[in-house]
Amino acid sequence: MSELPPRSRGVIALVEDSCTSCMLCARECPSWCIHIDSHGVTEVPPEGGRARTTAVLDRFAIDWSLCMYCGICVEVCPFDALEWAPAHAYGESDAGALLHERERLGDWLG
Amino acid sequence: MSGPRARTDEVELGGTRWRVHDLALACCALEYAAASVRLQSARAGADDSDVARHFDLLPAGPEQADVLVVSGTVTDAMAPAVLAVWDRLGRPRYVLSFGSCANSGGPYWDSYCVTKGVDQLVPVDVYVPGCPPRPEALLAGLAQLRRQVAGVPA
Amino acid sequence: MSPGWPARVATALAAEVHDDFGLARVDVVPGHWADAVRTARDELGCTFFDWLTAVDELHDGYRVVCHLAVPPAGGAPIQVLMIRTLLPRDEPVVASVAGVFAGAGWHEREVSEMFGVVFADGTGGGLLLPPGFVGHPLRKDFVLASRVAAPWPGAKEPGESDASLADPADPAAGAANRSGRRRSRPPGVPEPGDWGPREPGTAKRGVR
Numbered sequence: 442m443s444e445l446p447p448r449s450r451g452v453i454a455l456v457e458d459s460c461t462s463c464m465l466c467a468r469e470c471p472s473w474c475i476h477i478d479s480h481g482v483t484e485v486p487p488e489g490g491r492a493r494t495t496a497v498l499d500r501f502a503i504d505w506s507l508c509m510y511c512g513i514c515v516e517v518c519p520f521d522a523l524e525w526a527p528a529h530a531y532g533e534s535d536a537g538a539l540l541h542e543r544e545r546l547g548d549w550l551g
Numbered sequence: 552m553s554g555p556r557a558r559t560d561e562v563e564l565g566g567t568r569w570r571v572h573d574l575a576l577a578c579c580a581l582e583y584a585a586a587s588v589r590l591q592s593a594r595a596g597a598d599d600s601d602v603a604r605h606f607d608l609l610p611a612g613p614e615q616a617d618v619l620v621v622s623g624t625v626t627d628a629m630a631p632a633v634l635a636v637w638d639r640l641g642r643p644r645y646v647l648s649f650g651s652c653a654n655s656g657g658p659y660w661d662s663y664c665v666t667k668g669v670d671q672l673v674p675v676d677v678y679v680p681g682c683p684p685r686p687e688a689l690l691a692g693l694a695q696l697r698r699q700v701a702g703v704p705a
Numbered sequence: 706m707s708p709g710w711p712a713r714v715a716t717a718l719a720a721e722v723h724d725d726f727g728l729a730r731v732d733v734v735p736g737h738w739a740d741a742v743r744t745a746r747d748e749l750g751c752t753f754f755d756w757l758t759a760v761d762e763l764h765d766g767y768r769v770v771c772h773l774a775v776p777p778a779g780g781a782p783i784q785v786l787m788i789r790t791l792l793p794r795d796e797p798v799v800a801s802v803a804g805v806f807a808g809a810g811w812h813e814r815e816v817s818e819m820f821g822v823v824f825a826d827g828t829g830g831g832l833l834l835p836p837g838f839v840g841h842p843l844r845k846d847f848v849l850a851s852r853v854a855a856p857w858p859g860a861k862e863p864g865e866s867d868a869s870l871a872d873p874a875d876p877a878a879g880a881a882n883r884s885g886r887r888r889s890r891p892p893g894v895p896e897p898g899d900w901g902p903r904e905p906g907t908a909k910r911g912v913r
Contacts, residue, residue: 461863462863463863464862467858467859468858468859468889469859470858470859471658472658473857473858473859473891474858475858477858477861478861478865478866478867479861479864479865480864480865480866481863481864496864504655505651505680506651506657506668506680507651507655507658507660508680509651509657509658509682510651511682529684529685529687529688529691530691530692531680532678532680532692532695534676534678535678536654536668536670536678539678627835628833628834660855661851661855661893663842663847664834664838667851
């Protein structure tokens with residue numbers, strides 16, 4: 442099979458370290474196929490100052506059976522946590538297996 | 552049968568030739584056509600020698616087919632026609648759902664007139680994701696179906 | 706469009722011609738709808754019927770729009786014309802123009818099933834929807850049931866999970882959940898309680 446260019450619209454990979462659970466991709470997705478769970482962690486800086494809460498990602502999943510590969514999620518992410526990857530043959534015998542959780546989404550990174 | 556155009560190709564499995572019938576409902580049908588053309592050119596001596604060994608082309612109707620590839624959106628109005636084609640397949644018969652619309656309704660999941668996946672109507676053996684999937688993804692999906700039926704671990 | 710075209714249209718149809726970004730547009734009253742389309746064909750040379758559709762203009766009613774063209778001939782450029790009429794919402798009836806352009810029959814069937822507009826003396830009947838379909842889907846008040854039934858993944862705020870939504874007392878819930886901030890809703894989804902099955906006894910005051 443011919444080699445695909447690296448940014449081919451084959452599958453979308455997650456750079457988990459860059460994700461802040463801002464929910465923008467889940468909200469903009471027209472197919473409603475991105476599922477995100479997170480929880481807030483509150484920390485008081487050791488040097489003093491007010492407490493700050495950050496969201497920590499618990500779950501990031503994309504349902505490829507619904508995805509239309511429009512790329513809106515990749516474009517809207519303010520932290521470039523989503524990237525196109527050239528994989529194209531990931532069919533399944535069970536439609537539920539097309540729901541990829543964050544570990545598998547991270548595996549798609551080159 | 553009037554309605555969507557149909558294509559039947561042959562998929563070779565060891566010594567058993569499998570014929571594939573495409574229910575060409577929407578855009579994914581063009582990727583199926585591209586895959587068919589790719590098979591023909593492979594036989595003519597292009598890159599994909601592995602593909603050339605196992606896949607062949609022979610137009611026929613659903614009665615001669617073992618595999619039904621559903622390429623495109625299944626609207627509620629088309630559902631009876633999809634069932635009618637599936638009824639005409641030989642036995643045993645397999646279904647490959649090609650593309651997001653056939654998998655789940657895809658981008659039209661919220662439409663007032665779209666069936667949310669062909670598996671609402673017929674049992675599906677392999678789901679190939681994509682919108683549309685590449686022609687290579689169809690060939691990989693058919694190969695996967697072959698292995699599944701033969702009981703070969705993925 | 707050509708300089709003389711708006712004047713010719715205005716004269717033939719006895720109506721004001723508007724220039725919508727280079728497109729000649731005429732509005733007529735519903736009673737003159739079929740006459741206007743026939744005049745456009747016979748006196749203005751609009752022998753090409755392009756399409757006919759409708760727009761749900763909410764309180765104003767339904768606007769039926771017909772797009773016609775004079776085919777280019779002998780070096781003369783193509784001329785296009787949009788004729789519109791506005792039908793009252795409670796009685797959207799207008800004459801059929803299938804007798805003027807046979808091809809308009811299919812467009813009228815689609816408009817009648819999608820908007821509920823009645824084309825008198827038209828072929829009637831649906832075109833695209835499955836038999837037994839209830840409602841007129843292209844009306845703006847038609848709710849897409851799937852969007853109401855399916856939980857929107859974007860309903861959560863950063864710092865929330867499905868588990869924390871279920872239990873507001875969960876300390877893992879995000880600050881937004883505790884503050885009771887109004888949640889955003891995806892497009893096309895009505896307020897809870899405005900549409901769909903309702904618990905008995907929860908009707909809003911003043912609504913039957």
